[in-house]
Amino acid sequence: MKYQPPAWIDKWLSRLLAPHLREEVMGDLHERYQRRSQRLGETNARQRYWRDALTYVRWSNIKRKPNPYPTTYLYSPTMLRNYLKIAFRTLTRHKLYTALNVAGLTFGITCFLIIGLYLFDELTFDQQHRNASRIYRVLEHKKTKTDDLTVAAVSYKLAEESKKSIPEVETTARMTSFGRDNLSNPETKNKTHLTINLADENFMKVFDFEVISGEKQTALKEPNSIIIVEEIAKKLFNSTDVVGKTLRFDFTEKPFKITAVIKNHPSNSSFDFESLLSESTFNDDAEFQKSNASDWSSHDYTVYALLKENTHPQAVGTKMNALVAANYKPEVGTTTDYSLQPLTDMRLHSDHIARGSTSVGSGKGSILYIKIFGVVALFVLLIACINYMNLTTARASNRSKEIGVRKANGAFRSHLINQFLFESLLVTLLSFALSIGFVNLFLPSFNAFTEKQLSLGFHSDYRIWLYTIAAVVLTGLISGSYPAFLLSRFSPLALLKSLKLQNKGDLSLRKGLVVFQFTISVVMIIGTIVLFRQIQYVSNKDLGFTKELLLVVDINSGDVRKNAQTIKNEISKIATVKNTSVMSRVPGEWKNIPTVKIRPEGNSDEHKISYLLGVDEDFATTFEVKVVNGRNFMGANDSTSIILNETAANMLNIKEAVGQLVEIPERSMGGSYSLLNSRETFRARVIGIVKDFHFQSLRERIAPMVLAYQNNPVHSIDYFTSRVTGNDIPTTLAKINDALTKIDPAHLLEYHFLDEQLARFYADDHRRETMLIWAALATIFIACLGLFGLATYTAEQRIKEIGVRKVLGASVVNLTALLSKDFLKLVLIANGIAFPLAWWATGLWLQEFAYHITIEWWIFLVAGGSAMFIALLTISYQAIKAALADPVKSLKTE
Structure with a gap:
């Protein structure tokens, strides 16, 4: 429209009027406003507009009619078939846009699922035990004049007396280890070298290790009993059916009877022991018994407490402090404090805990990196959603007449919203199906790389499928929400006359989304470069000795x-x-x-x-x-x-x-x-x-x-x-x-x-570096698809302008620069936002290292320049295509 009436009056009146009268009344008001503006001037027309609006505020115009199409109708089989038919026709008619949408969402969902499986595995460490929520590891916080440490190991007497003296403690289990030795099969002379672990008889009662053969409850009760994992059984006997057979350690002449064989520990278990000897084996050792009888201060045992239902671990820790204080007085200047750490926190919350004499611990995770990759996964998926929005609104003008005809024939806005959301969900489900295939294709390599056992199939944890389906549905709704509410709000008159669909606010939002996409992409590029350089630095730094050979x-x-x-x-x-x-x-x-x-x-x-x-x-x-x-x-x-x-x-x-x-x-x-x-x-x-x-x-x-x-x-x-x-x-x-x-x-x-051993210090960093590189590539690829969509939209909106400029002598280079500069501005803005964010985030991460690189200016230049170059390549195709178009065709097109 040439003249625009006051927007605030339109918004107020449109909310007040009954839906079935809204378009008729607003149309009359707008036509009257246009005539007055031409005849009397826009200032005079504005002064009268609000008085005209008030004349329509009466009960007959405000009263709502009963909805002739209840919700059940909107989602009836007939309507769903109609939605599906229209969606199928639309998607097949615009094959390029459909392919771009599917590609972007497939990339996003694939990255999200792979990272999500990795995070789920990390966050579910040790949850395979039935009572995991009630099992706690006992920690001692010891402070002296020269030392301040937290140890995941405590004394024998604390473990033994806690289950007797503290009512909230159902039972305790303890284990310890002392050195390594050869374990051999006396019959075949097969042998292996492993850590010697002792555990009390409650250990197998507290934890739910899967037993292949043997009696779990009594496996560690008798002296000279041993439990082995299936890998050791196969190595020494070539079979797991070995209960009742004997093994020997070199440190003693005693034979050990195999009382149980348990399955190998899963990859998301903090336990890595290969065998367990019964603690009662040493009941006849006078030195062992004497040492334990008065042991209130050592760090010889890793102790786990199984608490009763609805027990607060802080209260139990307080009672443990009182129990030790009543039986042991530390040296002057030494203080001790006991607390309980949930079993399920051991993996990700043990960065500053010394484990003491225990075989527990197949590596420490980091809750910081869990948060980082969780945010990365969400951003990748969000960028894919933004990409869908941009591509869908980019071709909005192609569907204006379709929407206008449907609204003129009685379609309600709710019908159109449902139609667009249905299309979005259909594209998302198609992308999800492709993603499942890609995930299962990449998982074997990913598992070998991360040393995990991730899977996505019928036998996966039901929670994985619940989270996945919820994420896919949410992705479909988010992707389709903006286009649905945008395209369904215009009047039939505006749509059928092919007037401009988007106002400045819509365009600004879409530009803002592109800025957001490239901001995240540039931050990830910078993070990847810094991580790569730091790993190279620690791998090649002079250690003060020659590590090779x-x-x-x-x-x-x-x-x-x-x-x-x-x-x-x-x-x-x-x-x-x-x-x-x-x-x-x-x-x-x-x-x-x-x-x-x-x-x-x-x-x-x-x-x-x-x-x-x-x-x-x-x-x-x-x-x-x-x-x-x-x-x-x-x-x-x-x-x-x-x-x-x-x-x-x-x-x-x-x-x-x-x-x-x-x-x-x-x-x-x-x-x-x-x-x-x-x-x-x-x-x-x-x-x-x-x-x-x-x-x-x-x-x-x-x-x-x-x-x-x-x-x-x-x-x-x-x-x-x-x-x-x-x-x-x-x-x-x-x-x-x-x-x-x-x-x-x-x-x-x-x-x-x-x-090779020194390199293992940074093995997790190498894995994170590679994962971040792939995530950064995915985000930049999806962001470019979104930029391509916005370039397509702009070229369609400015097709007549381009035709006029070309007739007046503009060259292809001039027109390409004209169309490209606005988008490059968006990437420059994204760089301006990304640089301080990346500097802060990478600086925070580098503080983990006492020796690290400095963040140099050229890293930002490379990352920003790469984003600009990739964006320019993406835009150039559409810009050159529009500049080369025949101006005659563009100018005569209505």
Whole structure:
């Protein structure tokens, strides 16, 4: 319309009038307004418009008629068939738009489902146990003058007395582990090397591990009983039907009777034990019984409490505090506090919890990344919905006459809304069906990549299907809602005269949606670049030693440990071995590296805390660690000598190593501190200082490190580490194995390369990086489809303008630039919003690492430039097509 009446009066009157009179009354008012504007001027017409509107405010115009088409009619089989028929005709008539809509939604739903399956698996860890909601792990929060830690392990007496003294505790279960050993089948001599785990008889009653054979309730009751997982049963017996047969550990002459075989742990279980010995096996061990009888302070047991229904865990934690306080008084300056952690929180909420002596824990998840990928999944799906809206409204003008004819023939707005929503749901369901196929096609590779067992089929958890169906229906409704309410609101007169359908508000909303799409895409591109560069940084950073071609071989028996020097000499004779060192732990250790209390002798200050490695005189040469002050170890005469790293030397205020005496009275293996095995303070001389080297993840700052000689009283040796040439690795391994089996014929060769072990620190980051890359590609692809839709819409709306400009001499380049500049402005706006968001988010993530990259300006330039380039490619096709169109055809088209 040439003249527009006051919008607020129109809105007020349209809400007041009865629906069946609304179009007639509004049409009369608008026609009168147009005539007055031409005759008297728009100002005069506006002054009279509101008085004309008031004349229609009477009861006969306000009264509503009964709805001749009740809701049941709108959704009757006849109407649904009609909706389906019209939807099918519309979708098949506009094949390109249908294909683009289906492609965008299929991409979005596929990404959403794959990420959703991953998140569902993470969020349902340990829920396979029937009483999971009532099972809690007991934590101890211990604070001393030198230490502040939370440990997922407590004492024997707390576990035993809690079920007797605290009414809210139905029962408790406990387990512990002590080292690794060979487990063998005496009949076939088949063997494997695994962790020795003990559990009390309640363990199998509290947890619902699926039993293949044997009696679950009594499996851990009798002494010398053992439970094994099916993988171990097949490895040792080639069968799972082995209940009643016996196994042997090397550490004892006792045979262990197999009382149950359980299924392998699922991928979403925090438990990873391969066998369980009955705790009652050690009932006849006087030392074991004596230690447990007064144990109120150790961190030897991982304890789980099964609470009664409707019990508050905080109240139980308070009573545990009182129970321990009544039976044990800690040292002056030490405070302890007990709390309960839900079983289902163990996976994602254990970042700062030391696990103590337990085999629980197949890796820690992170609730932060769950939130990040949850948001990414929703954004990908939302961008797909926005893409559908843009593409649908882009071709709105093509359907204006169809909608106008239907409204003129009596169709109510509700009919049209239902029609458009039905079309949207139909496209979404088609996309969902395709997505199911793509998800199942990609899942095998995705499972191998993430080390999970995800599936989407008839046997999937019913909750997955409920969430999926709800998400698909919601996607269909969101995608179709804006086009449905937009296209159904216009009057038949405006539609049949092919007047402009959208006002400035509609266009602004669509532009805003494109800005939103590209903002998310640019943020994800920047996040992907930063994540990639950080992973490259931590993978290639100088660690203070040379990590390549270091072969680490485990010491798995006492005989090998006693004869380590002999075996080391034999390994050193191998032509492909350059150097060999004997160590208690290695950098990048997945086991606990012990910490010790240390201070200069005669100093009355509080003890400092330092890590400790037991090494020999060849450590520095093998690892290529530089001694910067003093000297290296020279042999067994240095058994009371230590070497400090630079951080430890600074902590102890030692500038030069000249034989200063230090005292080390206590050690910790990840829990509380206890006296050394010798029960006497280790008095050592500082003979050297080495340059700092990384022995933990780069998420941690280099901590103080003490290098003690291999026969120290803190920690015994556990590894041979050899620097090899890299030539003929199988032969090298075979010769190393020969050197070990000469001393212990039963020894199993267990080895890894150190650089591969260090890479596992960042394995989860590599997975997240790859997932983020694919999600970023999906979002940019879907966003470009939306941009293509908006470019199509604009070209259709400006077809006459383009024709006129072309007749007046505009070139193809001029017209292409004219159509492209508005869209590139949208991408520039998106960049302006995305850059600070991405800078803040990536900076927050990098704080996880003590050593990280700086976020440089060129990352934003690359991300923004890439988005601009991709957007320009997307727009150019439609812009050039419109610029090349014959102006004669466009100008004569009505």
